[in-house]
Amino acid sequence: MHPAFSVIFLTTLIGVGQGLFLAIFTGHSYAAVQLVSAQDSVAFYGVGGLIALLFLIGGLTASFFHLGRPERAWRAAAMWRTSWLSREVIVLPALMVLVLIYTAMQFLDLDTVLYTSETGNVLHLSLIIGTMAATATFVLYICTSMIYATIKFIQEWACALTVINYLLLGTASGFTLAAALASANAPELLALYGNWAIIITASAFFTRGGSLIRNARIKPISTMQTAIGVRHTKIQQKSMGMQGGSMNTRDFFHHKTAAFLKVIKWSFMILVFPVPLILLWSGVNSGSTSVLLGAFIIQYIGLIAERWFFFAQANHPQNLYYQTT
Amino acid sequence: MTQLALVIDLNVCVGCHACVTSCKEWNTSGPAGFMTDENPYGKDPTGTFFNRVQTYEIGEFPKTETLHFPKSCLHCEDAPCVPVCPTGASYKRDQDGIVLVDYDKCVGCRYCTWACPYGAREIDEDQKVMKKCTLCVDRIYDESLPEAERKPACVLACPTSARLFGDVHDPESEVSVTIREEGGYQLMPEWGTHPSNHYLPRRKTRMHIHEDELQRADNPLNKEQRGPSGPVEGTTLDDSTSW
Numbered sequence A: 001m002h003p004a005f006s007v008i009f010l011t012t013l014i015g016v017g018q019g020l021f022l023a024i025f026t027g028h029s030y031a032a033v034q035l036v037s038a039q040d041s042v043a044f045y046g047v048g049g050l051i052a053l054l055f056l057i058g059g060l061t062a063s064f065f066h067l068g069r070p071e072r073a074w075r076a077a078a079m080w081r082t083s084w085l086s087r088e089v090i091v092l093p094a095l096m097v098l099v100l101i102y103t104a105m106q107f108l109d110l111d112t113v114l115y116t117s118e119t120g121n122v123l124h125l126s127l128i129i130g131t132m133a134a135t136a137t138f139v140l141y142i143c144t145s146m147i148y149a150t151i152k153f154i155q156e157w158a159c160a161l162t163v164i165n166y167l168l169l170g171t172a173s174g175f176t177l178a179a180a181l182a183s184a185n186a187p188e189l190l191a192l193y194g195n196w197a198i199i200i201t202a203s204a205f206f207t208r209g210g211s212l213i214r215n216a217r218i219k220p221i222s223t224m225q226t227a228i229g230v231r232h233t234k235i236q237q238k239s240m241g242m243q244g245g246s247m248n249t250r251d252f253f254h255h256k257t258a259a260f261l262k263v264i265k266w267s268f269m270i271l272v273f274p275v276p277l278i279l280l281w282s283g284v285n286s287g288s289t290s291v292l293l294g295a296f297i298i299q300y301i302g303l304i305a306e307r308w309f310f311f312a313q314a315n316h317p318q319n320l321y322y323q324t325t
Numbered sequence B: 001m002t003q004l005a006l007v008i009d010l011n012v013c014v015g016c017h018a019c020v021t022s023c024k025e026w027n028t029s030g031p032a033g034f035m036t037d038e039n040p041y042g043k044d045p046t047g048t049f050f051n052r053v054q055t056y057e058i059g060e061f062p063k064t065e066t067l068h069f070p071k072s073c074l075h076c077e078d079a080p081c082v083p084v085c086p087t088g089a090s091y092k093r094d095q096d097g098i099v100l101v102d103y104d105k106c107v108g109c110r111y112c113t114w115a116c117p118y119g120a121r122e123i124d125e126d127q128k129v130m131k132k133c134t135l136c137v138d139r140i141y142d143e144s145l146p147e148a149e150r151k152p153a154c155v156l157a158c159p160t161s162a163r164l165f166g167d168v169h170d171p172e173s174e175v176s177v178t179i180r181e182e183g184g185y186q187l188m189p190e191w192g193t194h195p196s197n198h199y200l201p202r203r204k205t206r207m208h209i210h211e212d213e214l215q216r217a218d219n220p221l222n223k224e225q226r227g228p229s230g231p232v233e234g235t236t237l238d239d240s241t242s243w
Helices: A005-032 A041-064 A070-077 A084-107 A125-149 A160-185 A187-216 A224-228 A258-271 A274-286 A289-313 A317-321 B018-028 B153-157 B174-182 B220-225 B237-241
Strands: A113-116 A122-124 A235-239 B004-009 B051-060 B063-072 B090-092 B099-101 B163-167 B198-200
Touching (some): A005 A041, A005 A084, A005 A122, A005 A160, A005 A187, A125 A160, A160 A187, A187 A274, A187 A289, A224 A235, A258 A289, B004 B174, B018 B051, B018 B063, B174 B198
Parallel strands (some): B004 B198
Antiparallel strands (some): A235 B051, B051 B063, B090 B099
16 A cells, blocks of 8 residues: 555554553552552643643644545544444544543643542542543544454455554553653653553564564465456456556555565664663663653654555555556 | 446457546536546546556467456445445445445545455545546436437447446346356455456357368269268268268
């Protein structure tokens, strides 16, 4: 498939936003049951929620560049019964509204205590909103990844690993950013976020690596023989029925060399996994914000390459009909 | 239930592209608006088409054969492009099974093209909406046209009658009988999309001549001029047919 940067930025940016919000909410809910100490509502929960919201807005903005008719985007909520894309279109704004409410409650001091247990556990109203938003982040990860995983013709995508990878890569980048934020605004939570970021990034290494191994061994279900219905081992296309290309030749192929794809593959395998892991480990030990921020930025750049490769590697069966590009 | 579809005879198609040009002509002049062409007289002309004729070479020189292969939307019975559409712009009509796009609802997200294994949909680069073969839905029901002309433009244009049009759910229709009797097949059956359009394979007409058909044992010329040539060994065709 042709990797469109609008979709690459959409999926990576909302992945970070969702992951960061999940991290902030994890810290907040741990504090409610006194597993960690409670943090300043504005400096940490509020700022964290705001940054997550900005990433979600960035992703939504990028998605509009993918649409031919962005003014009709509201119509895309109509077919949620059958279309995962439609479900994503509903869940993403819903998540943004919930994160906005959560963040506003922190900044404007609108939070109220709903219940205090004898042992001192405190249930805030913002925690209820946060639970709803956290659920929405998981639903959104599933919606986004199922858009790809449900297309059975694209065998590289039609696999449970696609869903797992979107979930793990998004939360890994979000927790890495949360670790950087914690080192600046909530040093007590640095170890919590740093260690979770290391665990998730390491898990994602195995699941993404697993999908690379799987995709390298795929045997195409459709062949030239089934495409035109002629039984012969040697079939060669002589004409695509056009002179200068069409959408079919532009939208379904990356138009890059195999060597370029290999470079991108190894780049993201290094930038997303080992480099951030080393920086996270050193950042957690030293408490340096710049090292942790570096880990996030390098991992995010790696994720752009990862998403580019995700699209470029997908081989659509329609390409059997368009071979003389 | 009705399922309108095309049956394309690859044995007869000569690859003249008349179906392509007539399709473009009819549909670019229709009420749904023009079909964009970009750079039509330049170096890399490109544009939106509903139908294209491709050419394949089968085999290796010197044993090769050329196959002309017209390809348009197959109007699948289980169309995978329809459920993925987020706006409902892509739909399959209940009354005749034609898969259509509502150009006023389409957001141009291209997700349906990902979900079509045949590459039958093309985005109009000017109007930014998805377009595809409509089976000339604005023509086949037009009662102002003579009944014989209420067929898709490509079917009417084909000089060799390689394209048939009709209801593939009616077992006695011309298309159903042809599919049944001439070995009609579907493209990429492995995906379970159940394309409604069918293709008829290349069929070879070969003459089989046996040795005894070349030599007449009871040739009357032989009887009159020379003597009988003597008994022919074995049974000949004439033994069973002549009286």
